[in-house]
Structure formats: structure tokens, C-alpha cells
Amino acid sequence: MQDLILQSKHKTKKKIRIPPFIKELVKNKTIYLMMLPGLLFILIVYYLPMIGVVIAFQEFNPFKGIWGSKWVGFSNFEFLFRSDAVWQITLNTIVYNVIFMITGLGLAMAMAIMINEISNRFFAGLYKSVMLLPYLLSWVVAEYLLYSFLSIDKGIINQLLQAFGVEPVQWYSEPFYWRFIMPAAYIWKNVGYYAVIFAAGITSISPEYYEAAKMDGASKLQQALKITVPMLMPITITLVLLQAGKIFYAAFGDWGMFYNLPRESGVLFSATNVIDTYVFRALKQMNDFGMSSAIGLYQSVVGFILVLVSNWLIRKYDRDSALF
């Protein structure tokens, strides 16, 4: 009898033995249900396209889809790296990003230090707000703003030039000027953003350092160079490495400036074409799926390596600021 009970107990125990995975899901079912939509989204929208990188190795036909298209190995890449375009857009992307990084972060830090010197809180707040406003405007709007200044026949700058008797400039057909217009536009839109971040960093520096420096008779400039700048280094290095990880993405991912500002002027491509605009145009205008995904994969893979390297560097320098 007892045996039987034991046996049946054993049996029921075996029956309801559920894997720990299910147990955990049941135990916290509400929380997992709450997480489900977001998780599903990430799997579908971020992970499913990762399988799609195989398009880069196909002669892709959108009607046949990924499973029906012909495999061509590395021929898309061979074609890509034999063209001059790929080197030009890679060079443009990296050179602009280096310029953006140095001028953008440098100016932002200088502005944050100066804004911190303003004792009137109303003005300090006002300047910060005004500087941040361009950050909230789209590059399409920026295209209009720029056009009102650079339009060949009606633009403000050419009218000014004419008023002084100078020949008007064909802004939208001279690549030379765009090597300066692009960094200026980047700074106009982004410097306020980084200045606000640096300014927040400055307010967290202990005032004792400055008091001690004042006692020793240090000037404002010396205080800025010997206290503020070194104390801002952790933020600066984190920002630099975050941007370094995105150096293969034009304007660190915000590439709309290269597409919109030059108003699709093909003459300017030598100064305005970057990896992202090249991929976008190849897809939108030529429907060249194989080529644009080959270059997209080239960008993703190099970008991935750069992120890993820069994160490794962040960890070495300052463990707490590392992304992972």
C-alpha cells in the first residue's frame, strides 16, 4: 500500500516536473508579457534583417526573394572594390567625421567653459537653449535655411557679394566650398548639444579646486586649462570613443546633411558623397540591391569592429564608461 502511494507520488512528481525555463516564465508571467512586445519588435526589426546580409552575396532579385535569388559569391564585393567610388566615399566619410569630431567637441568644450563663466543664470540658460535649437531641426529644414543664403540668383550671400561688386559664386556647382560648408553645418546643428553635455559636466566639478587655485593666484584661463579641461577628460574620452565607433557612418549616423544640403547636385559629389548617401541612392534610384547591400555589409562589419575596439579602449581607460 505504502509502496503504491510512494509510486503514485513519484509518478505525479514526474508528471509535473516542468523545465526551469517554463517555471520562470510562469512565475513572472506578467513581467514577461509586458516585455514581449518590445522583445518581439527587436527580434523582427533589428535581428531579422541581419539574416538579410546574405543579399550581398547574391544577384538579388526582389521578386524571387532571398531564397530564390542566384548566389554569386564575392562578385558584388569585387565589383565594388574595383570601382573608384568606394574609395572616394570611404575617404569622405572618415575625413569629414574626423573634422567633425575635433572641431565639434573642441568648440563645444570651449563654449561650455565660457558659458560657465557667465554668472547671470538667465543669460546662461538662454544661450544654452538657443544653441540647442538647431539640433531639433531636420536636415530638410536646414536645406531650406541654407538655400536662402546660397541660392545662385536670389540668395542673401550672392546679393551681398554683388552689392560689394564681387562676382556671385555658383555655390551649388563648386565642390571646393562644400568642404567648409559641411563642417560649418555640422557645427551649427550639433555644437549646442555637446556644449550642454560638457556644461553639465563642469557643474559637477567640486568648487574647492577653483577656490584653491584662486588662493594660489591662478588666472581664469589657467583655471580653465589646468582644472576644467582635465576634469572633463572622462566625458571627452567617452564621447570621442563613441564617435570613433561610428566613424564609418557619415556624421556618426546622422547622414541626412550629405543628402539634403547639396540639393542632389551631382557636380558636388566629390565633396559630398559618403557611404550612407551612396547606399541610399543605389537602392532608391537604381534599385541595385546586390551592390548596395554589399557596401552596406562592408560598412556594418567595419563599424562593428570599430565599436568593439573603441569599447575595449573605453574599458581600459575608464571601466565605468564602457558600453558593455
Place this chain on the structure above:
Amino acid sequence: MNQGNISRAVIHTGFLVYSILCLLPLFVVLTISLSDEQSIFQSGYHLIPEKFSLDAYAFIFSGNSPIIQAYGVTIIVTLLGTLLHLVISSMLAYGLSRNEVKYKNIISFIVVFCLLFNGGLVPWYMLFSKYLHLKDTLLVLIVPYLVSSVNVLIMRNFFRTIPDSIVESARIDGSGEFNTFLRLVVPLSTPVLATIGLFVAVFYWNDWFTASLLIEDGKLYPLQFLLQSIMNNIAYLQANALTQKLATSLPDETARMATCVLAVAPIALTYPFLQKYFVKGLTLGAVKA
């Protein structure tokens, strides 16, 4: 002392000049939109209208242009997108912030990894056009951006700062998990949710990229894509046959600039009231996984 005054004056002047540089382009576009079309045609753009006129706005609001429609599309997309983004992302972030969730580390890794690697533009485009069949729908303007890894991580880090004891005591009082989140965690997190919501709203408002790839139906053009289209194609504003006859007398340059003004207006007009959230929000950006 005197030297201090001079350097202060220099700093103020510098910021004043830079502030003007930030605002002047907006002012110029506003000026052009308020000018008479003929005067623009004859003598170009000016800082102050040569001949003041509201024709451009009258034309836009007369209903003969696609701008009103685009405005509607953008407003719906922005409101719905921001709301859904906040709901879906915050629920995921809440789960990741709770200690009793055993698989939070695996899920966190899944969230972080998409910051490091992506499939690129073409597979992304194929997903929405060929596999999800969302091309030329209002949904495609909303769906691709419902969750952002960075925002999930920011929210998660904020939820972690809410003391466990508060959540525990609610549980002892018999509050369900979802109820605790809705009535306790969300109200405690309004500053971070409001700031993220503002940036998400600005993102949706400014998005031209999605429509440029996935919208062909003119009725579904959002404002920014309409702006982009009319910059490249002057005749777009006067696309229908009835107005084409009158085309010579209709505002064109000024109407384009007026469209731009209307696209900026909601941001520029609410900015003075919201700027402190934007400024504060930037310091949230420091994310750790």
C-alpha cells in the same frame, strides 16, 4: 576687476553673435515666406520683406495644396508613434530593471547587441516592403521606430534607481505587477519618460527618410518628405490641373518657404516652454549596459 568686465563683455558678445547665427536662418526663411512673390522674383531674398504679403499662407490654407494633408499625416504619426514608443519601450525596460527576472541578462544582451551590428539598409528595406507588406501605409511611418535600444537602456537605468522597497510594499498590498508599474513606477519616472518622449516626438516629426524609401502615395506624404519633394520639384505644389491654369499668379518660392516655416513652427513655438526638458534630457544620455 576691470579685466573681468572686459572678458565678460567678450564672452557675452561671442554668445550673442552665435545665438544670432543660430536664429538668423530661421528668420530669413520666415521673411521670405511673408514676402510678395513678384518682389522675390525681381530682387531676390532679403532680411526684411521688400513688399509684405500673406499670399503664400492664404494659398496653403485655401486647401489647394497638399500641405494640410501632410500636416495631418505628420501629426498622427508623431502622436501615435511617441505614445507607442513610450509604452512598448518602458514595459521592456521595466522588466530588465527587476531583479526577480531571471533572464534579464540575456534579454539585455539582445537589446545591446543591435547597437553594435545591423543588417544595413537593404535588408531593412526588404523587411518592410516585401515581408511585412507595409509599403505605402501610414503604419510604416510609425512601426520601424517603436523601440530604440538606447532609450530602453536609459529607462532601465532610471527604473533601477526606484527603491525595491517601494515596489515590494505595493506587492504586499496586493497590487498586481502591471498595476504597480502603471500606478507607481510610471508616475515616479515622469521626468525621464517626458524627456525621452520629447526627443522621440522630434524624431518622428523630422523623419523624411522612411517616407523617401517606403511611401509613394502622395496622400501619405509626411511634412518633411513633402518639403524635400518640393525643394527638388518646383511644380509639386501646383500639381492639380485646376491650379495649374493659374500657376503664373500663384505663390511658389514664398509658398515653399511658408511650408518650411509651418514645419518648424510647432517645434519653435513650444520650445521656449519645453527647453528645460531638452537641456536636462541630454545629461540622461550616458548609458551603461
